[in-house]
Amino acid sequence: HSPTPPLSQLRVPISIDEQLWGYIGFEDYRQQRQWSSGEESILIAMAASIGGALKRQLAEATIRYQAYHDLLTGLPNRTLLNERLSLALETAHKHRNKMAVMFLDLDRFKTINDTLGHAVGDRLLQSATQRLKSCLRVDDTIARWGGDEFTLLLPEINGIEDATKIAQRIIDVLKPAFDIEGHQLYITSSIGIAIYPQHGQDAHTLLINADAALYRAKAEGRNNYQIYTPAMNSQASELLELENSLHQAIQEQQFVVYYQPQVNVNTGEITHMEALVRWQHPQLGLISPKTFITLAEENGLIFAIGTWVLQTACAQNKAWQDAGLPKVRIAVNLSVRQFQQPSLVETVAQVLQETKLAPEFLELEITETIAMQNVDFSRAKIAQLQRMGVRIALDDFGIGYSSLNYLKKFGFDTLKIDRAFVRDLENDPQSAAITSAIIALGRGLNLSVVAEGVETVEQMNCLRSLNCEEMQGFLFSHPLSAEEASQLLVDNFRSQIANFRLNSICHLK
Structure with a gap:
């Protein structure tokens, strides 16, 4: 360019879809002049040609980007990941380096999508x-x-330690709440890790083995990472087979409800029966919910199973009442997706109406994790159920978020102390101190407090000394079939009558 400005210039805009991208023009530094229509036509043609070429380049770049990236998050997609994985494997093989492939799943994300909609889920x-x-x-x-x-x-x-550090960093960074459109949302992650070369020397094997480790992380309760071991492949295939069997289990009514009593140790009275679902598998025998509830949540079968358990438990409690037995509450656990189900309140109301069980004899149990997934949603749901007359218990208290502030906000009726504290009561002063604090807290908030997992007389006596009256655990009874639970209620009723008569006679004397 000349240091002096041109004496005459002609410029034509370059536009793409009516958006200005630049200019093309002629400049004359020697004289002022009029530009001819022919010169202007040349520039217009050149601008159109350049604009068309740029538009094609942008379109091609957009197509390339979309082919290799996820449009919602902007992250690489499978195609780009596979290309980078192939290159990384070549480099690792050439330089004898180690590398890691990890699968990560956002736990219970589908629940948020189902309850709050895809717009919130996308955000x-x-x-x-x-x-x-x-x-x-x-x-x-x-x-x-x-x-x-x-x-x-x-x-x-x-080595593996580098991968596990990043995995733990991910688990930790997801813990704080996400504020999305006024909702306080909590999510966790499950992670599976496979290392090159010991867990696979090609892309396909590494991906399969990382996925198997992810399966294991989910089976271990989520919110953790697992490193691949060869045994995981068979475990993953077993889980897949079990998942397929769940559909048949519902159709053939292979589920059964067991009942475990909750006892007031001062009076000896049974106050609650907790309903516990089991799967009576035709080949594998009795399967605990820890094995199949996670699978049922993932494939949506939890709604059918959960409604059946609620219906069965409420009908059984009404049958006990109709038989003249003392009235107890039936406690039913809700899974994450059950609680987040928009129609939960209507489902509970319908079950109570069909079984003719009064709402005050039903207690629904949820965990801290469930309550904290969406605080506002949970508070509203709990309030709706309580207005109906149903009681709400906070299960496994002490191992989750344990915020005193939210405990007051949610307005639970019952606190159930997690068995981990009860187990260590005798030998761990910290567990005893925490348990004592929970009991005092519950009483201060006018809540019922129940200790779970009581297995020894020593644990019972320790809890009694801390002013805990209601307990549940193997010391009192294992989970029982409906027939066994009925007999236990009959025996407990007779015992109460005998104690009443004995006390009356002693009083008369």
Whole structure:
């Protein structure tokens, strides 16, 4: 360019879809002049040609980007992840480096989608993505594999410890609440880890083994990471087979409800019966809920199973009342997806109406994790159920969020002390101190306090000394069939009558 401005110039805009991108023109530094229509036509043609070329380049770039990226999160997609994985494997093989592949699943994300809608779910995915990216190194890749599942590629690691540090960092970074459109949302993650070369030397094997480790992390209760072991492949296939059997189990009514009593140790009276579902598998025998509830939640079968358990338990309690036995409350556990189900209140009302059980004889149990997934939603749901007359118990208290502030806000009726504290009561002063504090807290808030997992006389006596009256555990009874539970209630009733008569005679004397 000349240091002096041109004496005459002609400029034509370059536009793409009516958006200005720049100019093309002629300049004359020697004289002022009139530009001819021919010169102007040349510029117009050149501008149109350049604009068309730029538009094609942008379209091609957009197509390339969309082919290799997830549009919602902006992360690499499967295609780009697979390409980077192939390159990373070549480099690792050439330089004898270790590398890691990780599968990550956002726990219970589907529940949020189901209850609050996909718009909130999409915002949550975008926010979670930003937190996940903050945990990675510069050369690491995180890709959206699909839905709420992500894949991580960690090239050039020193060993398993490097991968587990990042996995723990991810678990920790997701713990704080997400504020999405006025909702306080909590999510956790399950992570499966496979290391090159010991867990696989090709992309397919590493991905399969990381996925098997993810399956194991979910089976272990979620919110954890697992490193691949060869045994996990058979475990993953067993879980898949079990998941397929669940459909048949519902159709053939293979589920059965057992009942475990809750006892007032001062009076000897049974106050509650907790309904516990079991799966009577034709080949595998009795399967505990720990094994199949997670699977049922993932494939949506939990709604049918949960409604059946609620119906069965309420009908059984009404049958006990109709038989003239003392009236006890029936306690039924709710899973995450059950509680978040929009129609839960209507379902409970319908079951109570059909079984003719009065609402005050039903207690629904939820965990801290369930309550804290969406605080506002949970508070409203609990209030609706309580207005109906149903009681709400906070199960496994002490191992989750345990915020005194939210405990007051939710307005629970009952606190159930987690068995982990009860188990260590005799030998661990900290467990005893925590248990004592929970009991005092519950009493201060006018809540019923129940100790779970009581297995020894020493534990019972220790709890009594801390002013805990209601207990549940193997010391009093294992879970019983409906027939066995009926007999226990009959025996307990007779015992109460005998004690009443004895006390009356002693009083007369």
